[in-house]
Amino acid sequence: MGYLFDSRVILGVGIGFIISAxxxxxxxxxxxxxxxxxxxxxxxxxxxxSEVKALYNK
Structure with a gap:
């Protein structure tokens, strides 16, 4: 789970946010x-x- 909080991942997500903005x-x-x-x-x-004419039997 440590790879998720790696600084490179966070940096990549931040750069992605900036580019998309x-x-x-x-x-x-x-x-x-x-x-x-x-x-x-x-x-x-x-x-x-309201344009559909359908009969429903319950």
């Missing part, structure tokens, strides 16, 4: 509306539960 700060966020999200989801096959 820089990448996420550089890449611009895309603001997408709820309507666009729904259009894309429906194109992939999304349906609402």
């Amino acid at each position: 820089v990448i996420f700060m550089v890449i611009p966020k895309k603001n997408i509306s709820k309507i666009e999200v729904e259009k894309k989801a429906r194109a992939m096959g999304m349906i609402y539960q």
Whole structure:
């Protein structure tokens, strides 16, 4: 279990966090509306539960 707290492992995780933080700060966020999200989801096959006509026998 000592290898988990090795200084090289902790240093690698820290460097990974820094690199990923820089990448996420550089890449611009895309603001997408709820309507666009729904259009894309429906194109992939999304349906609402109210649109499904099913009978359940208990």
